[in-house]
Amino acid sequence: MGKTSGPFSIVFGFRAFSVLARHVMGAVVEFLHSVLVNCAEIWDTCIMAFTSNLLVLEHSPLVIIYRKGSTIISRTPIHSQLKDGIWGIMPTCPNRDCPTQAGDVFSKTHKVKKALAHTRASWTCKHCGRTSAPFEKPEWVQEAPHP
Ligand SMILES: [Zn+2]
Numbered sequence: 001m002g003k004t005s006g007p008f009s010i011v012f013g014f015r016a017f018s019v020l021a022r023h024v025m026g027a028v029v030e031f032l033h034s035v036l037v038n039c040a041e042i043w044d045t046c047i048m049a050f051t052s053n054l055l056v057l058e059h060s061p062l063v064i065i066y067r068k069g070s071t072i073i074s075r076t077p078i079h080s081q082l083k084d085g086i087w088g089i090m091p092t093c094p095n096r097d098c099p100t101q102a103g104d105v106f107s108k109t110h111k112v113k114k115a116l117a118h119t120r121a122s123w124t125c126k127h128c129g130r131t132s133a134p135f136e137k138p139e140w141v142q143e144a145p146h147p
Pocket residue numbers: 093094095098099100125126127128129130
């Protein structure tokens with residue numbers, strides 16, 4: 001979509017294999033209205049519009065690319081699925097020779113200071129039974145404030 005001069009102002013897309021418009025259009029309209037009509041700040045508006053109803057990001061991760069001054073910013077708001085891909089990262093089998101199938105590998109969260117946390121995880125493969133060493137949430141994954 002082009003709002004001002006230049007190749008684009010905002011590009012966004014949904015990453016799921018199939019996306020049902022009725023699940024996401026409400027948030028898209030809210031986002032576009034705030035940004036284009038009220039000239040609201042793009043990232044804050046994106047978080048507000050796409051996280052106020054958890055079902056939207058549960059349905060599909062979002063990719064948003066926009067320009068801030070002369071910088072192009074690309075970000076991916078996701079709903080972290082504890083089992084099927086914590087922090088939006090596709091789980092892979094720790095055993096490189098394993099002929100794993102889709103759905104074989106799942107993530108598991110670990111306790112930090114005796115409490116189950118969303119900051120440490122490992123991957124377990126049903127196919128070969130192997131579990132990766134626990135790993136910490138990468139620095140580039142940031143929690144969005146929930147409105
Ligand atoms: Zn495996």
